[in-house]
Amino acid sequence: MRKDLAVIFQAACTAVQPSSLISQWISANDEFIVVADEKYAVNTIGRIRMLSVGKAATAMAAASFAVLGGRISEALVITKEGHQLELLPWPVYDGGHPLPDERSVAAAQRVNDFVRNAKEEDLLLVMISGGASALLADLPDTIPLADWRELTNTLLRNGAPIDVLNTVRKHFSLLKGGRLAVLAQPAKLHSLIISDVPDDDLAVIASGLTVPDPTTWQQAESILQKFIGDWRLPASLQEYLNKGLNGGIPETPKPGDPAFERVRNTIIGNNRMALEAAALSAEQLGYRAIIHPVPLSGEAREISVQLLTQLSAATKREGVCYLAGGETTVTVKGRGKGGRNQEFVLAAVNHLMLHPDLPCPALLCAGTDGTDGPTDAAGASIDAGWLQQVSNTGPDPQPFLDNNDAYAFFEQTGGLVKTGPTLTNVMDVMILIPATASPEDEG
Numbered sequence: 001m002r003k004d005l006a007v008i009f010q011a012a013c014t015a016v017q018p019s020s021l022i023s024q025w026i027s028a029n030d031e032f033i034v035v036a037d038e039k040y041a042v043n044t045i046g047r048i049r050m051l052s053v054g055k056a057a058t059a060m061a062a063a064s065f066a067v068l069g070g071r072i073s074e075a076l077v078i079t080k081e082g083h084q085l086e087l088l089p090w091p092v093y094d095g096g097h098p099l100p101d102e103r104s105v106a107a108a109q110r111v112n113d114f115v116r117n118a119k120e121e122d123l124l125l126v127m128i129s130g131g132a133s134a135l136l137a138d139l140p141d142t143i144p145l146a147d148w149r150e151l152t153n154t155l156l157r158n159g160a161p162i163d164v165l166n167t168v169r170k171h172f173s174l175l176k177g178g179r180l181a182v183l184a185q186p187a188k189l190h191s192l193i194i195s196d197v198p199d200d201d202l203a204v205i206a207s208g209l210t211v212p213d214p215t216t217w218q219q220a221e222s223i224l225q226k227f228i229g230d231w232r233l234p235a236s237l238q239e240y241l242n243k244g245l246n247g248g249i250p251e252t253p254k255p256g257d258p259a260f261e262r263v264r265n266t267i268i269g270n271n272r273m274a275l276e277a278a279a280l281s282a283e284q285l286g287y288r289a290i291i292h293p294v295p296l297s298g299e300a301r302e303i304s305v306q307l308l309t310q311l312s313a314a315t316k317r318e319g320v321c322y323l324a325g326g327e328t329t330v331t332v333k334g335r336g337k338g339g340r341n342q343e344f345v346l347a348a349v350n351h352l353m354l355h356p357d358l359p360c361p362a363l364l365c366a367g368t369d370g371t372d373g374p375t376d377a378a379g380a381s382i383d384a385g386w387l388q389q390v391s392n393t394g395p396d397p398q399p400f401l402d403n404n405d406a407y408a409f410f411e412q413t414g415g416l417v418k419t420g421p422t423l424t425n426v427m428d429v430m431i432l433i434p435a436t437a438s439p440e441d442e443g
Contacts, residue, residue, distance in 0.1 A: 001362035001384070002381050002382070002383045002386065004285055004287075005363075005381050005431050006381070006417070007281060007285065008278050008323075008364075008431050009278065009366055009417070009429060009431060010281075010419075011278055012275065012278040012281075012368060012429045013274065013368050013370075013419070013422045014277065015276070015277030016194065016269040016270075016274050016426045017059065017422075018056050018059040018063045018127075018424060019062070019063050019066075021063070021194070021268045021269045022060060022063035022066075022067065022192070023063065023066070023067055024268070025192055025266065025268050026192070027067065028067060028068055033045065033048065033071070033123065035125065035190045035192070036190070036192070036266040036268075038264055040123050044121070045121065045123045046120075046121030046122050047073040047074065047119070047121075047122045047123070048068065048072050048122075048123050049072070049073060049074045049114075049118065049125070050072050050074075050075040050127065051075070051111060051115065051124065051125070051126045051127070052064070052077045052078070052079075052127035053078040053107075053127070053129075053132045053136065053206070054078075054079065054127075054129030054135065055079060055080050055083055055129055055130055055131035055369050055371075055423070055425045056079075056127075056129035056130075056423055056425055057077050057078055057079035057092075057127060057129060058084050058092055058423065059424065060192070061075060061085075061088055061127060062085050064125065065089065074090075074114075075089075075090040076093075076111065076114045077090055078094075078095055078107045078132070079093075079094065079095070079135065080095065080135060080371075081097075082421050083421045083423060093106070093107050093110060094107075094135075095107040095137070096135070097131050097134040098134050098156065098374060099153055100135070100137035100149060101137075101145070104134065104135055104137035104145075105139070105145055107135055107136055108139075108174070111136060111138070111175060112174065112175065112183065115183045118189075119186075119187060120187060121187075122188065123187070123188045123189075123190070124184050124187045124188065124189045124190075125190055125192070126180075126190070126191040126192070126209070126210055127191075127192055128192070128193045128194070128206045128209060128210070129193070129194040129196065129206070129424070129425050130194070130197075130205065130206065130425035131196075131369070132206035132207070133165075133176065133207040136175060138173050138175040138176065139172065140174060140240060142236055142239070142240060143237060143240060144236060147236050147237055148237070150234065151233065151234070151237060152165075152169075154227075154228050154231050155227050156332075157331070157332040158229060159299065159329040160227045160329070161297065161327070161329055162196075162198075163197065163198075163201065164227065166207040166208070167215045168220050168223055170208060170213055170215060170220075171215075171241075171244060172237065172241075176206075176208060176252075177207060177213035177215075177252030177253070178208055178209070178210065178212050178213050178253040178257070178259070178260070179209075179252065179253065180210055181209070181211070181259055182253055182257075185262075186262065187262070188262045189210060189263045190263075190264045190265075190266070191209075191210045191263075191264070191265045191266065192268050193205055193206075193266065193267050193268065194269040194270070194424060194426060195267050195270040195426060196327075196425045196426055196427050197327070198327065199295070200270050202265055203215070210265055211263075211265055212252075212254050212260055213252035213253065213254065214254065215252070217241070217245050217249075217251065218245065220241070220244075221245060224241070269424065269426055271295065271325035271326070271426045271427045271429075273426070274325065274368055274426050275291050275323050275324075275325050276291070278323050278429060278431065279291055282323070282431075286319065288320050288321070289320075289321050289323060290320060290321070290323065291324070292322065295327070295427070296324050296327070296428070296430060297326055297328060297329075298329065299328065299331060300330050300340045300344040301330075301343055301401065302347075303328050304345070304347040304348045304365075305348070305351045307430075307432070308348055308351055308358070308361075311361070311434065320433070320434060322430075322431070322434075323429070323431055323432075324429075324432075325430070326427055326430075327340070327427045328341075328344060328428070330373075332404050333402075334404035335403060335404075335405075336400065336403040336404040336406070336408060337373075337374070337404075337405060337407040337408060338373055338406030338408075339371075339372030339373025339374070339406070339407075340428070341365040341366050341367055341372040341378070341379030342375070342377060342380045342407055342410060343401070343404065343406045344365040344430070345363060345365050345379065345380040345381065345382060345406070345410070345415065346380070346397055346400060346409055346410070348363055348382070349382060349387065349390070349409075350397040350398055350401050352387060353391060353396075353397060356391075359434070360382070360383065360387040361432050361434050362383035362431075362433040362435075363381065363382050363383075363430075363432050364379065364380070364381035364417060364430070364431045365381075365428060365430045365431075366378040366379025366381075366417045366419075366428065366429060367379060367428050368424060368426045368427065369421070369422055369425035370420055370422040371421070375407050377410070378417045378422075380406065380410045380417055381417050382415055386413070386414070386415065390413050395409065395412060395413070397409055
């Protein structure tokens with residue numbers, strides 16, 4: 001059963017590869033460069049310049065080069081370490097992720113310089129994928145990187161969802177929240193975006209580098225009050241926040257700002273596309289695929305048990321494969337190692353062991369980028385045979401769950417899913433096949 005899970009998950013990731021997506025959205029001939037539904041006359045373009053940033057940056061850049069070739073006069077590519085591709089004709093720079101580091105600071109300065117040099121007759125193509133928010137540490141001069149890392153880590157450990165986290169990021173930033181688009185004026189700018197957030201909210205993906213920002217300083221303050229707990233903001237951050245609240249730092253550019261008149265943003269890949277490809281793969285294996293109607297969100301261990309409870313009544317429906325996407329969160333209270341997908345599956349294991357009357361489904365939960373939290377695993381998977389062996393030989397999952405140490409548990413029990421960097425990123429995919437749902441049981 002776990003082999004079927006792996007095949008279905010691979011189909012989900014393959015469907016959102018930039019190598020296939022980009023060619024559907026960019027074309028060129030002697031007269032026009034066509035990007036999505038926009039035609040740019042070649043005789044009106046001075047230079048085509050490309051900025052590609054995120055976990056899929058090198059793959060998006062390579063796919064764009066395959067279409068446009070030498071028409072791209074200059075490019076800058078920023079990605080996560082280990083996500084590079086060979087044979088790109090431009091240098092590729094790393095940034096830190098999930099916590100920004102000195103490389104992220106240098107990367108942000110490179111982006112600032114690159115975009116600032118755009119001219120009115122230029123077409124600036126911006127390739128955006130998830131991870132860009134951490135890869136670019138575009139901090140004001142008054143904020144030390146150490147303070148920003150500490151705040152980011154606190155928000156992550158306290159389970160801040162991506163939209164919440166990025167609202168804060170946008171207000172302590174020089175490029176995010178639409179400011180990159182402002183900086184690129186008066187050039188034409190067209191962003192092609194692979195979405196890694198629920199509902200494909202453009203203002204949230206990569207902290208909205210090229211789109212108007214509807215959030216405010218007041219919202220950022222409310223988020224900090226809610227999610228940092230007893231931890232106190234360092235003085236540099238508190239002073240900057242106070243200055244913003246008091247009007248001393250302008251708000252992020254809002255919808256209707258004239259800076260966006262020459263800006264276009266197009267989503268070319270998302271979680272739904274991955275789920276639909278997974279559903280097709282499941283059907284080819286003989287299952288009847290059902291896609292969960294809404295993205296998963298909330299505390300990973302709670303959502304895991306809720307789904308198991310909801311679907312336990314459906315275990316008599318043979319030949320069904322349930323699929324869901326989204327992005328859960330983890331409130332870290334222990335000292336272990338893991339990510340939201342591993343914790344999702346570990347919570348399911350713990351629940352099944354506490355309720356041995358429940359049949360064990362085949363379950364996989366993994367990140368489409370190949371990375372789950374600060375680990376080298378994409379997630380984890382289990383099935384009934386695996387659970388029987390672990391039940392007989394141990395270890396007990398509860399202490400690992402209490403310590404947020406899912407990686408150690410699945411490393412011991414052989415449950416880790418490792419794909420390496422997939423060079424795409426459309427959130428997470430959950431695949432659940434009920435215990436009686438093997439396709440050979442159909443009929």
